[in-house]
Amino acid sequence: MANCCLCDERVNPPQWVCSKCALDHELAGKPFVDWPDWVKEMANFEHADRRREAEERGLVFTASECIEAEILFYGEPNTDPLS
Numbered sequence: 001m002a003n004c005c006l007c008d009e010r011v012n013p014p015q016w017v018c019s020k021c022a023l024d025h026e027l028a029g030k031p032f033v034d035w036p037d038w039v040k041e042m043a044n045f046e047h048a049d050r051r052r053e054a055e056e057r058g059l060v061f062t063a064s065e066c067i068e069a070e071i072l073f074y075g076e077p078n079t080d081p082l083s
Ligand SMILES: [Zn+2]
Pocket: 004, 005, 006, 007, 008, 009, 017, 018, 019, 020, 021, 022
């Protein structure tokens, strides 16, 4: 189970924020590296939570897998017409 790192709304990994927060904070279509520092920090906390949860369930996912997922998800421009 994963939550938006800003409002705790449920999201599907590897998403870090829900679509509402993405719009509110103009994150949609932006690569993770271009996010404001405070949002990255919140995502780091959420990341640590998710990793701890995965470890508790006996799942191990490596840092490189997470980075790949982020690039997959955020490395491409968002084609959402609202953004
Ligand atoms: Zn949110």
